[in-house]
Amino acid sequence: MSSSEFTQVHGTEFREYSRKPPGLTGRAFRLRTRRIPTFIRLRVVTSGIDASLK
């Protein structure tokens, strides 16, 4: 899933954490939404960005 597809599906932008919350490893992003936050981790692969919700 590309970042633009992700934004389309979830209807919101996301931004990489400046300081990751403890326990998160790798590249971690936050959704820019008014909902209770959901951490997402992104795994960069050759075909685009593979996002998994936590």
Add this chain to the structure above:
Amino acid sequence: MGIVSRGPVYYDLFEEFADLATQGMCPIGAPDERGHKDGWGLACFQNGALKIHMRDAGCAADASKYYGTAWKIAKLNIERTPGQSLIVMGHLRRASVAGLVAQKYSHPFVEERDGVTWAFQHNGSLVNDPGEKGQIDSQVLFHSVLDHLDGRGHAAVAKATAAMRELAIDKHGGFTGLNFMLSDGQSLHIYRDFQTNGEYYTLYLDNFGEMIVAASEPILAMRAEPIPRGILFTVGTNLETQRTAID
């Protein structure tokens, strides 16, 4: 930023807020190079008592201490225990007077009066230098509010706000912005007022369900309309809101 929550205050809000130090609106009407990097501060009341107060000079977005303090606050009341309350205040400073950049000038300021601990943060400046040695104009305004308080509820703060506004005009030649947030741990008082540059001196208020968030610009998809000028809003720990026009 100011938050009243009956649950936790989640970490992402602090991340979003810190972004404003470099990307937030500046007096010219857009972000500029100076940003709001002259100081930062966080204060957190838990169930009415001041639990955390940390501030420093410099840019929040570069400060490990900022994020460490944010994480400490974000861990409070994660269990959502009924009857618990958190009031959090956060400030990013853009010094209006060159040279007055130091930890002691970073908001929120905290003072105790008659056994009550008050925290205050302000955006704007007085037209004339108040000439109080060792104090910036925001501290002068804070002391003015405290000096005029005859209670700690909404009506008392509204009366003290009116007196402080009058003093700012009569004694100090007026103000650019008089936006402030004030808390005693039981309520968060939010006031927006300006004599110039109303496009910049904004404040937004929105209800997220278990918490109410006030911020100088919308964060995390907050309501897009700023609160009106000259109205004092008071949010209690039960999230009930009172408002009074300040004349």
